[in-house]
Amino acid sequence: MNESIDRREFLKLAGLGGAVFASGLAGCASMAGAKQDDFYFVQLSDTHWGFKGPALNPDADGTLQKAVAAVNALSFEPDFIVFTGDLTHTTDDPKERRRRLAEFRDIVGALKNKNVRFMPGEHDASLDNGEAWKELFGPSYYTFDHKGVHFIAVDNVSDASARLGETQLVWLKADLDKQDKNARIVVFAHRPLFDLMPQWDWATRDGAQAMELLMPYRNVTVFYGHIHQENHHMTGHIAHHSAKSLIFPLIAPGSQPKRAPVAWDPAQPYKGLGFRGVDAEVQKAEYEITEYPVIKV
């Protein structure tokens, strides 16, 4: 607990203090019997290793390494690190896909913290139903518990039609059935589980079924990627927070008729790219999110 307070104080003093987001009903109930240490994790997303496009990112071969260095240079060691999908940029060639995934794994092997969780994005997994991704990284959906929080990583990308699918929904229900309604639950997803912009493919076709399963739980927060920018949304009492990309930003939802990337600005290189630190205050089910740039400016 003291370390957590020190970390927050440090972030404030360094001018990096983040926005605090609570999941809606946390104040209504205490956590009986659960360990309640606060902790800190880092989310990186949409690294798209293998992407080529100098107009969008002339340092596509070097941005991921810079992000790894920036995470390693954080003043406080995270408890764990999660990559929420699109580790690689898509390719129709299965051999090239495996090569990119292996290169990605080698590069992030330089992270000092070895407690790293991976998830696929549609660029990694949709063309072969996650086959290559699972060869290198294991199961594409899973749970783990950490200091009183139940984490659920879902896979809404291996199915090319952007579904979790019936098998995974049954698995999710079975997992949730074992949780107390007051449990602190964090869901990691690649695509949004709500209809952010279906016409831009920013949705999960059966995401509403997943949300229906999550809704009875009072303290649920979703962290996701896919849209290459920060976005915060509430579905009832459930908060959704999307992360920035580490390759190129996309325009804000609905700001133009068509989805489009944001061009690289030579005057402000790496603008709009970054990763985040999440300070979890377990008792309150509060998550303080601090956004970090790829390079210090």
Add this chain to the structure above:
Amino acid sequence: MNPERRRVLAAGIAALAGTAAVFAQPQEKVIRITARKFEFVPGKIELKKGEPVVLEFTTADVLMGFNAPDFKVRTDIAPGQVARVRLTPDRTGEFEYFCDNFCGEGHETMSGTIHVTA
């Protein structure tokens, strides 16, 4: 009535009924669209407000999708099959549609326009 006259009369009534049925149903315009990596051909679909249309899709590539959220219609487009959706535009304007099954390197640019006039 002898059996032969009854048969002829019945056949005549059936033929008339069939003709009536044909006239009663509005003729649906059929537009054939090919989905291929990574475009729809034609990319621009010209429709008239209130005029029902059947969109017929085929692909020779991989599983693709057609999704026009403004009209709440979508279908999978599987190789070797003809996929059909019925659509009666209820407003004029330009509306986006896109492939909603991740189909390859150019998937994210695979979209088209539905142009509806009065």
